Amino acid sequence: MPVLNAILDPLAFPFFVRALAASALVGLVCAVVGSYMVLRGLAFMGDALSHSAFPGVVAAYLLKGPFYLGAAVAAVATALAIGWVSRRGQLRGDTAIGVLFAGMFAAGVFLFSLIPNYVGDLFGFLFGEILGIGVGDLIALSALSVIVLGVVAVLWKEFLYSTFDPLGAEAAGLPVVRLDYLFLALIALTIVISLQAVGIILVVAMLVTPAATAQLVSQSFGRLVSIAIAIGVICPVIGLYASYWLNSATGATIVLVETAVFVVALIVARRPAASGRAVSQPPAA
């Protein structure tokens, strides 16, 4: 049974099992947060926040502190700073994102260049090293996942309303501004959770691609989230096996699997009859 062996063989390695658990968990959290993210038009924000985690990661490395803490502080601080700068209103949101994320990434590269004889770890930071994940990492990752999923479970309605109709939600008394900031912080935490799996450069794919794929085939929000979760959990598993047998870079392989699913959905999915505004106006009931 070569197929069965292909599935079972790698499971003999504890590092592979840990990587499977971690990547499925990361995929789950990313799919949930990513579903709101794509509807809020925050894909670029996700990319920016992952890059801005870099100086935090390097600082933690230099100070021998926990990697998660450094990344979380840097990413959350940048998220709030972007929110604050664009809310002041003199600059467009994407301008604020562009300036701050490049600045933060430069700070990371600068710090990194101060490390004597730096070489090896750069690749790990940038592209992830999920096969090197330890038991301690897995625990930290699970704890952070519980926090993010818990917040979404409590506030799913509020996030949904303020995403769909911020004006109506605010008029009805929802704290829309605070929800916006809180959501940015959730994106930042989700990125921290995902860094070790796919690295700084590719995190945005874990966040955006499953939700974007689901959006192509969903007419309701519940369906969007369910499909995103299915894709977000299954693709990393397939990607991990593929990278094991092809001996390829793990994070990149996972992202390629997700991208392939997206392309298939793009081809297969019929364009909905009316998306956007004022497309067709069938005679009214």
Add this chain to the structure above:
Amino acid sequence: MIQPPPSTEPRERAGSDTGAARPAIALRDVTAGYEGRTALEAVSLDIAQGSLLAVFGPNGGGKTTLLKLIAGVLRPWTGTVETLGVHAGEAARRIAYVPQAELVDWSFPITVWNVAMMGRFARLGPFRQPSKTDRAAVSAALERVGMSGESRTQIGRLSGGQRRRAFLARAIAAEPDLYLLDEPVTGVDVPTEEDLMALLAIEAGAGRTIVATTHDLAAVSRHFAQVVAVNRRIIASGDASLVRDPDILSRTYGGHLLVLGERAVLLDDAHHHDSASGSERHFHDQGKP
């Protein structure tokens, strides 16, 4: 018949049997706008409980701004806004706001049912999930607007009239004391206009207050009891016959109005909206092109 914006009191008479003493909405000397651009200036206005009131005026004249002030989502630069007896914004749970159709993302993956259910979200609070009562309220609201058969349809697949019906269902499901409606009958078919306005008249009759903006002067005189003409200031307020007064119309619309004998023809582009000013964009719009 012509009433310049006096600060003398009761201008609204109809529908005030129930709410007697205190107006549902009171603006005093309000000036407001966006980032240095003044949208409304020195506005004082009382709206009685149970009013069915249309706000009309040119695009960019401050109609939407007035709604936002009443809702408490925009703070005045100077002056005070009282809504339902408290500072604007403090009675939010008793308000239902229906935005302009142009501001809604119709490709959003959401069904009619869930749009209506949003009307229940604010009163539920974070920890409670929609219950049987909420589902019953949503179901009844969809029934009232004639959308029960479309409850599982994604909103982008609806006609223009159905889209307005779905949003009115959301407002009804919230069981508000005050409806704020931005262009509720713009671009809808005649049966929908009749249905929606009949529903709003019933709500007003039950003591709820309705404030709607519109460009459609014909709709104003057909369906509304009271009107306010706005162009940066309150030009006039009173009963719906004001929209047939050429003097008020020309002061409201300035040079955009052509008066032909008895008829006033509006030379106002209905599709250019004051909503596009950069400062009004919401934070999470960023990233979108």
